[in-house]
Amino acid sequence: MNEIYSIRPLWVVLISLCAVPLIISTKRPNLRETWTILAGVLKLALVLSMLPDVLSGSSFSFNILTLFPGLPFRLRVDPMGLIFALVASFLWIVTSLYSIGYMRGLKEHSQSRYYAFFAIALSSTMGIAFAANLLTLYIFYEILSLSTFPLVTHHQDQEAKASGRKYLVYLLGTSIGLVLPSMIYLYMRFNGLDFRFGGFVPAGGANLPLNIACLLLVFGFAKVAIMPLHSWLPAAMVAPTPVSALLHAVAVVKAGAFSVVRTILFVFGEGFLEGSWARPTILFFASATVLIGSLVALYQRELKRLLAFSTIAQLSYIVLGAAMLTEHGVKGGILQLAMHAFGKITLFLGAGAIFVATGKKLVDQLEGLGRTMPFTFGAFFVGALSIIGIPPMGGFLAKWELLLGSCQSQYMGIMGVLLASSLLNVAYFIPLVYRAFFPSFPVEGKIREAPLFCLLPMLATALFTILLFFFPYPFAQLISGLWSQLLGG
Amino acid sequence: MRYLYLLLVVLSASVLFYATLDFPQWGDPNSPASLHVSPVYLQRSLEDTSVPNVVTSVLADYRGYDTMFETTVIFTAGLACFVLLRVFAPKMKDTYYRHIQSGVVLHIKGQTTLLDGSRDFERIDSRWVPADIILKTISRFLIPFIQLFALYVVAHGHHSPGGGFQGGVILGASIILLSISFDLRTGLEKIHERGLGLFSATGVFIYTGIGALCLILGKEFLNYGVLSKILPVDPVMARSLGIFGVEVGVAITVMAVMVSIYNYVSSEGRLDEGL
Amino acid sequence: MDSILEFIVGRYNYWLYILLMMIGLYAMISKNNLTKKIVGMNIFQTAIILFYISIGFKKGGTIPILEHTSHAVEVSHFVNPLPHVLMLTAIVVSVSTFGVALALAIMIYREHGTLEEDEILKCLEQ
Amino acid sequence: MSGTMTYHFSVILVTFGLLLSFITYAMTWIKRSLCLPFAVLSIGFLSYCSFSLFILVIERGPFEYYLGGWPPPIGIAYYIDELNAFLSLLVYLVALINLLCNRERFLEKQGDRIGGTMALYILFITGLNGILLTADLFNLYVLLEIASLTGYALLAIGDKRQAPFASLNYVFLGTIGACFYLLGVGYLYIKTGSLNMQDVSRLITQIPKSPTILSGFIFILIGIWIKMGLFPFHIWLPRAYTNTFGPISSLIAPLGTKVMAYVIFRVILFVFGKEFSFEIYSLGHVATLFGVAAILYGAITALRQTDLRRMLCFVVITEIGYIVAGLGVGNINAIRGSLLHLLNDVAMTFCLFLSADHLIVNTGTKIEELKGVFQKTPFGSSIYVLASLSVIGIPPSPGFFGKWYLLQGSLEAQNFWVFGAILLSSLLNTVLFFRTFEEGYYHHTESPSYGPKKTSLSAYGGILASGLLVVLMGLLAHPIVGHIVDPFLLRARLP
Structure with a gap:
């Protein structure tokens, strides 16, 4: 496996950052949004340009600075990072287009600020994807927390204030209070934090401080919303819907999940976790989160909160997959990272489209809307099926792998958890969609869809959700590449 | 609260006592302080600088750098009083003038500078008390001698106790005496605020300037020996002369600052009648 | 007993400076009137000057002014000049601090019409 | 020749610095309008000198400068190494940026007294530089x-009701501090007969367990601790820094305390030495105790403040706590951390006070008056956010x-006391600053007339420069x- 020293990863990170001054300084909305889209397209192109090389087994790396002795600020593109980057950068374009429809449709204030922070958030997401060591990841992780704060609290009202507070207390509190000490401990002990497939922590899982460090890291990356550190996510739903869609279905929460997977696979690794008690703890909390999250979602009245709890449950799939430490488990976890992103973003975009078109937020109010907004609800349905894991949706592939993985592992109970959760998913999604199309009262059949800018991106993501089932080629290939690295290394 | 203060004081005192346990006897000529560096000063002062008063040679040469800052400290104090107290816009609404020959006081409503140029009138304060004739006469008689003595103290610092600080203070005191026995305005007539400001800056400037001159001539700062390049003397005498120059600077600053501190403080920065 | 007495008598200058210093310190921290505090500050500084000057003293020593003629200087005949030099600086510093403190006190008086600390604090709280 | 000239820098x-300040004051009596431009030029020139000096030290390593040509212990020497050269560069940069940024405000506030004020301004930074560079204990006192x-005088400018009283309080405590330092130096002198740092440090090793040396150590430490505002000797600090004129607080708050903190390192590592301080006497425990107390006290008390600048003063107290706590931990990483934190803190605190001052000018001193300020002056606020983060x-x-090294060292x-205290205070600081962000951020109005007060371009430039300084210090950590802190520690014979 050869490493290519190239500045390209840095450009991927910087490109949206470079767009920020342009976005702020431009007074004309059209031009401003053009910059955003342009940056998004360039970013995607750059990410794609690295795909062939990474598929053929190379990786890109770039040293930016030295932060501490033996601890550089370094970017490195490996298959796993590329998957995340691909998903995030592609969905950024989609969401940006959607934002145009949404923000204009609702005549939101401070749109420049909105687009600027969105761009910064995307930069840091790319940074997380490409981070070559734990500290680099941590730096981008913190920037992501901070840059999304103005997005979450975009409305600047009392509700936003309370949610923003919660958001920061959870995210900054855990990262400073849990991740930082653990990271310093690991650095002190191993004189470096470079990610290595299989982990740089040596085998021998009985070591108490290392077990604690592992748990601190997994729970410290609170963006993954493992219970009991989950309640920021439903609160963050006060944000405008595109923010919820991209950040709380893709960038932010996936960054958390991604960090946890990195921690499990690239910091501690199989050798250490095999015998440790940290692993069962993680599995226990993740399983509990899957079940409780799905159960709580059943009782939500507000559509976005429902989706938030569904996200909480689904994110823990990824953690479960990685912590199973079996081939299919890991593959399933990483696939879930991509598939859930497409599915959930479709759902969120749907929720937003409904809000823009009708102003309705509650689950009860959706009854009959399927008749007036068939395209929106059609896409919504596709997204829901993907989350549940029914073929021919992309979500199925991930669940399949996860179930296979749980068969391989010694923890058969996980299979039960996954199946139970799928049933719960059915229980909260299907009635919702059903009632939208088949209301208990007659609705006049006049079609009144959301704005085109909202509708098209949603249909695109729905389409991709389906396409990914048939052509999972890049992702599947990358994941197998990753796995072969583990075997090779 | 008072007990807390007492406790604090007793605590500090006990640390001081503790330290004293180890002190050398008072006046012990063999204490470390008397053996390490100070003999060098005593032995080398004459040959290095040709100044018999070792205090002066240490003050202005061996540790001349400290003394430069010491002068700056004085300057700073004057500056601080200026910045803190000086009020440029007088709040006095009415003005009073006294006809010197007759002692008649004119009260003019509103501000005026009409009579300021006149030799027959002097501007006074509303609470003005005429200065005592005995005081005035005696101080008028004494002040020249005080000033002469001050100059002597400055100039003779090489050979006897004295030097810039002492001389400067005496010189300043003579002017303050004038301001006390007459009034502030009389003192200011002799040496104006502007003059004091310029003098105080000039004095320190002379000191630092001599140091910088040594620098320009290619040696270390305040290394007076190098002045022999521009003075018709050998390096040792150059040191002696350098010390003298510095002392003059010190005296000027000390004098000016003493007087200006008195002026600002006694008149609360208005520079009117004073005490 | 004798040794203790000797210890006490032989270092009486130190006891004096400690006493003086504590008087100054006490005045500074406990007095209510700002002028008294300023005076205390001055006493405090003076005590240190006394301490330094007494370090430099040698029994049987005279002021450190040499004769031009003498070549070999008998060091023990002259008191240590260095503390004197240092204390000249310290005196100047204390005078300057005194000046600045007085200027500040005048500013305070101008503003509050009093120099009693408790009255000023009361005034500030309003 | 140019080489020796840089040596003379x-x-x-x-x-x-002295000469230029004298001229600045003298101009008051010649042509007042020239005072301010001259002061700016002077500080610019001095910054240039300081930059050249820094480059020289980096190239050739540390060197000594004998004043008057007398080698120490007879004369006074300067000892310039990477750390103090860099710190002095920082001091001048801060002073320059601050003056450029607040030119108009100084002129407006001080009017005809501007010459004197500028002279004090230059003297203040000159004094700090002397403290940094000198290798003589008594010279340090004079510069102190x-x-x-100058600090007392500058701090008294400002709110007429409060500032002089606060400043006078500072005079009393500051004098006690300086006198304690002087007394401590006297104790060292009485036992060693020398005033040069290196010489004293050599002589002290010959008399390791003397009560006098120990008392001297205690008095010097307490003296400097009073000056640097370490809890519980900090009582003068919040009041003095809060009530003064804004541009003065943004000059003195970052510089005064940090330079004194540097003196602590200098004295402990280079005069008393590591063995004396840490092994013979357990300075470590005491410093840890004071440091942790300061961190917690500062972080918690700051939460209770309603006045923005007063809140920042307690942040300064916390930062001082970090530095002392790191010293107390005593191993190489912790001391590295506290020195790095000291350097960074100059930039951070400066940026914080400068931008906070900009906000205060636009709104009011109370935190609750900050409402909507982020919308009003987005630029100043973003720099404030940067500094707070x-x-x-x-x-x-x-x-x-800095925190990383401190945490690693502890x-x-x-x-774990230091470790916990640093983490806790970081979390508390998060709460603290986000409280002010919330005030500034959640108050949205649509009115178009809602702009900042008229601020000159140079003021914006200054704020931007202070922000850049912070960013730069982060990138170059x-x-x-490697080039500044570690050589210093190496010479202090820390492993």
């Missing part, structure tokens, strides 16, 4: 007094790096440690 830095006297320790801001020493 060490003394030019301080003495020309210059910096203090750095204080909290969000990477890659400079504050993060973990290595298994000093590793070279700073």
Whole structure:
């Protein structure tokens, strides 16, 4: 496996950052949004340009600075990072287009600020994807927390204030209070934090401080919303819907999940976790989160909160997959990272489209809307099926792998958890969609869809959700590449 | 609260006592302080600088750098009083003038500078008390001698106790005496605020300037020996002369600052009648 | 007993400076009137000057002014000049601090019409 | 010739500071309108000198400068190494940026007294520089007094009701501090007969267990601790810094306390030495105790403040706590951390006070008056946010790096008090600053007339420059440690 020293990863990170001054300084909305889209397209192109090389087994790396002795600020593109980057950068374009429809449709204030922070958030997401060591990841992780704060609290009202507070207390509190000490401990002990497939922590899982460090890291990356550190996510739903869609279905929460997977696979690794008690703890909390999250979602009245709890449950799939430490488990976890992103973003975009078109937020109010907004609800349905894991949706592939993985592992109970959760998913999604199309009262059949800018991106993501089932080629290939690295290394 | 203060004081005192346990006897000529560096000063002062008063040679040469800052400290104090107290816009609404020959006081409503140029009138304060004739006469008689003595103290610092600080203070005191026995305005007539400001800056400037001159001539700062390049003397005498120059600077600053501190403080920065 | 007495008598200058210093310190921290505090500050500084000057003293020593003629200087005949030099600086510093403190006190008086600390604090709280 | 000239920059830095300040004051009596431009030019020139000096030290390593040509212990020497050269560069940069940024406000506030004020301004930074560079204990005292006297006078400018009283309080405590320092130096002198730092340090090793030396150590430490505002000797600090004129607080708050903190390191590592301080006497425990107390006290008390600048003063107290606690932990990483934090803190605190002052001018001193200020002056607010995030320790801001080393050092020493206190205070600082952000951020109005007060371009430039300084210190953290802090520690014979 050869490493290519190239500045390209840095450009991927910087490109949206470079767009920020342009976005702020431009007074004309059209031009401003053009910059955003342009940056998004360039970013995607750059990410794609690295795909062939990474598929053929190379990786890109770039040293930016030295932060501490033996601890550089370094970017490195490996298959796993590329998957995340691909998903995030592609969905950024989609969401940006959607934002145009949404923000204009609702005549939101401070749109420049909105687009600027969105761009910064995307930069840091790319940074997380490409981070070559734990500290680099941590730096981008913190920037992501901070840059999304103005997005979450975009409305600047009392509700936003309370949610923003919660958001920061959870995210900054855990990262400073849990991740930082653990990271310093690991650095002190191993004189470096470079990610290595299989982990740089040596085998021998009985070591108490290392077990604690592992748990601190997994729970410290609170963006993954493992219970009991989950309640920021439903609160963050006060944000405008595109923010919820991209950040709380893709960038932010996936960054958390991604960090946890990195921690499990690239910091501690199989050798250490095999015998440790940290692993069962993680599995226990993740399983509990899957079940409780799905159960709580059943009782939500507000559509976005429902989706938030569904996200909480689904994110823990990824953690479960990685912590199973079996081939299919890991593959399933990483696939879930991509598939859930497409599915959930479709759902969120749907929720937003409904809000823009009708102003309705509650689950009860959706009854009959399927008749007036068939395209929106059609896409919504596709997204829901993907989350549940029914073929021919992309979500199925991930669940399949996860179930296979749980068969391989010694923890058969996980299979039960996954199946139970799928049933719960059915229980909260299907009635919702059903009632939208088949209301208990007659609705006049006049079609009144959301704005085109909202509708098209949603249909695109729905389409991709389906396409990914048939052509999972890049992702599947990358994941197998990753796995072969583990075997090779 | 008072007990807390007492406790604090007793605590500090006990640390001081503790330290004293180890002190050398008072006046012990063999204490470390008397053996390490100070003999060098005593032995080398004459040959290095040709100044018999070792205090002066240490003050202005061996540790001349400290003394430069010491002068700056004085300057700073004057500056601080200026910045803190000086009020440029007088709040006095009415003005009073006294006809010197007759002692008649004119009260003019509103501000005026009409009579300021006149030799027959002097501007006074509303609470003005005429200065005592005995005081005035005696101080008028004494002040020249005080000033002469001050100059002597400055100039003779090489050979006897004295030097810039002492001389400067005496010189300043003579002017303050004038301001006390007459009034502030009389003192200011002799040496104006502007003059004091310029003098105080000039004095320190002379000191630092001599140091910088040594620098320009290619040696270390305040290394007076190098002045022999521009003075018709050998390096040792150059040191002696350098010390003298510095002392003059010190005296000027000390004098000016003493007087200006008195002026600002006694008149609360208005520079009117004073005490 | 004798040794203790000797210890006490032989270092009486130190006891004096400690006493003086504590008087100054006490005045500074406990007095209510700002002028008294300023005076205390001055006493405090003076005590240190006394301490330094007494370090430099040698029994049987005279002021450190040499004769031009003498070549070999008998060091023990002259008191240590260095503390004197240092204390000249310290005196100047204390005078300057005194000046600045007085200027500040005048500013305070101008503003509050009093120099009693408790009255000023009361005034500030309003 | 140019080489020797740069060598002389060490003394030019301080003495020309004096000369230029004298001229600035003298101009009051010649042509007042020239005072301010002249002061700006002077500080610019001095910054240039300081920069050349820094380059020289980096190229050739540390050197000594004998004033008057007398070698120490007879004369006074300067000792210039990477750390103090860099710190002095920082001091001048801060002073220059601050003056450029607040030119108009100084002129408006001081009017005809501007010459005197500028002279005090230059004298203050000159005094600080002298403190940094000198290798003589008594010279340090004299310079300390210059910096203090100018500090008292400058701090008294400001709110007429409060500032003089606060400043007078500072005079009393500052004098006690300076006198304690002087007394301590006297104790060292009585036992060693020398005033040069290196010489004293050599002589002290011959008399390791003397009560006098120990008392001298205690008095010097307490003296400096009073001056640097370490809890519980900090009582003068909040009041003095809160009530003064804004541009003065943004000059003195970052510089005064940090330079004194540097003196602590200088004295402990280079005069008393590591063995004396840490092995013979357990300074470590005491410093840890004071440091942790300061961190917690500062962080908690700051939460209770309603006045923005007063709140920042308690942040300063916390930062001082970090530095002392790191010293107390005593291993190489912790001391590295506290020195790095000291350097970074100059930039951070400066940026914080400068931008906060900008906000205060636009709104009011109370935190609740900040409502909507982010919308009103987005630029100043974003720099304020930047500085606050750095204080909290969000990477890659400079504050993060200092904290990292401190945490690593305390973990290595298994000093969980310091470790916990730093983490806790970071979390509390997060709460603290986000409280002010919330005030500034959640108050949205649509009215178009809602702009900032008229602010000149140079003021914006100054704020921007202070922000850049913070960013730069963060990006260069590793070279700073490698080229500036580590050589210092190496010479202190820390492993």
